[in-house]
Amino acid sequence: MSRLSQIGKYRLLDRIGEGAMGEVFRAHDPVLDRHVALKIITAGDEDRRQRFRREAQSAARLGHPNIVVVHDFGEDSGHFFMAMELLEGHDLKLAISSNLLPDLPAKLQVMEQVCDAMGYAHSMGIIHRDLKPANIFLLPWGRVKILDFGLARVGQSDMTGTGTILGTPNYMSPEQIRGVRIDPRADIFALGSVFYEMLSGRKAFNADSLHTVLYRVLQHEPEPLRMIAPSVPLALSDLIRKAMAKEPAMRFQSTREMGDAIRALRSRDKAAPNVGLNEMMHEYKSDTIVVGRHDGDGGHGAVSRPGGGRVPARDLRPAADVSLPSGQPMAASMTSMSAETGPARVVFAAEIGGDIAVDVTRSQTLLAASLAFGIPHTNECGG
Numbered sequence: 001m002s003r004l005s006q007i008g009k010y011r012l013l014d015r016i017g018e019g020a021m022g023e024v025f026r027a028h029d030p031v032l033d034r035h036v037a038l039k040i041i042t043a044g045d046e047d048r049r050q051r052f053r054r055e056a057q058s059a060a061r062l063g064h065p066n067i068v069v070v071h072d073f074g075e076d077s078g079h080f081f082m083a084m085e086l087l088e089g090h091d092l093k094l095a096i097s098s099n100l101l102p103d104l105p106a107k108l109q110v111m112e113q114v115c116d117a118m119g120y121a122h123s124m125g126i127i128h129r130d131l132k133p134a135n136i137f138l139l140p141w142g143r144v145k146i147l148d149f150g151l152a153r154v155g156q157s158d159m160t161g162t163g164t165i166l167g168t169p170n171y172m173s174p175e176q177i178r179g180v181r182i183d184p185r186a187d188i189f190a191l192g193s194v195f196y197e198m199l200s201g202r203k204a205f206n207a208d209s210l211h212t213v214l215y216r217v218l219q220h221e222p223e224p225l226r227m228i229a230p231s232v233p234l235a236l237s238d239l240i241r242k243a244m245a246k247e248p249a250m251r252f253q254s255t256r257e258m259g260d261a262i263r264a265l266r267s268r269d270k271a272a273p274n275v276g277l278n279e280m281m282h283e284y285k286s287d288t289i290v291v292g293r294h295d296g297d298g299g300h301g302a303v304s305r306p307g308g309g310r311v312p313a314r315d316l317r318p319a320a321d322v323s324l325p326s327g328q329p330m331a332a333s334m335t336s337m338s339a340e341t342g343p344a345r346v347v348f349a350a351e352i353g354g355d356i357a358v359d360v361t362r363s364q365t366l367l368a369a370s371l372a373f374g375i376p377h378t379n380e381c382g383g
Helices: 046-060 092-097 104-123 174-178 185-200 210-219 234-243 255-267 277-286 366-372
Strands: 010-018 023-029 034-042 070-076 079-085 136-138 144-146 288-292 302-304 310-312 344-349 356-360
Touching: 010 034, 034 046, 046 070, 046 079, 092 136, 092 185, 104 136, 104 144, 104 185, 104 255, 174 185, 174 210, 185 234, 185 255, 234 255, 234 277, 255 277
Parallel strands: 288 344
Antiparallel strands: 010 023, 023 034, 034 079, 070 079, 136 144, 288 302, 302 310, 344 356
16 A cells, blocks of 8 residues: 555655554645645455444544544545545654653643543534544644544444444443443543543553453552552542543543533642542532523523523623622623632533633633634624
């Protein structure tokens, strides 16, 4: 395959990677005059072709800034190809082994973006089933991209029957190993394993043989995170342990819920090392205002007060409608907040690509802050 110089309309420039299913080339699209990453496999058997097609279809239907963009899919002279955006940077596997994520804030930023991406994928009925450091790509300016949906399950369809094991053993959930039908919580377990490795530098489940790895996933708890990395806050250690619970019912029940916990950690200037997850989330929910785009008031957004109850977004007026936990009114200019008060966190729910958390400083209006985060002004107005 490496001797190919052209496939379809794409001119192959150099090989940039290879895997079990094929090779990836940097290629040039002469029609649109752009460079792409071109993944190519030989025709092979039908199962292989269907997996490759499913990878393209799964990624192509997911329009999210943290999921790789698929431009094209086709076949030429016995080779199937998929054209994707060409990414600069490196995968999380290299970042972990080379210690390229220098501090906890950088790691939390990666974790939040991954959860946002998978929350969106799950909302579209797609389960990845092979989340691992090699499938998480880090761009130079901090953005994360999820790659390789070749094992994804779309909706209720499943190319594999009960009893078939798919995934990478070190990151597979117990239910995947047992070969039973899974749901998005299998991805949550995988993310817990990935984040454990990112925070500790060690795989949560590692052994010399495949059989032993699978046994440890099923029967053993990983070494407590804070024993390996004592500087990890207790709340974060609790978060990882919850994500990696053996029973799906004991994990986070959605990646959105898991992402909220990570946002809570990021919202603290310096996480108290001995504050547990439950206490931290109680504080976070008390300090967060959620703005939803659509509800029962005729399609307008609404704001959820920390203490309960909802206010239509169209009714938000300066200095009147929403109160912070301290009882201070949140004016449009935020001028009533004291100098000691940090930014108010507003979560715009059900935006394209998932919930978006916005920190509104004392000097900003809610509109200005939301526009700065790329939320169209018609959204927060309920239009």
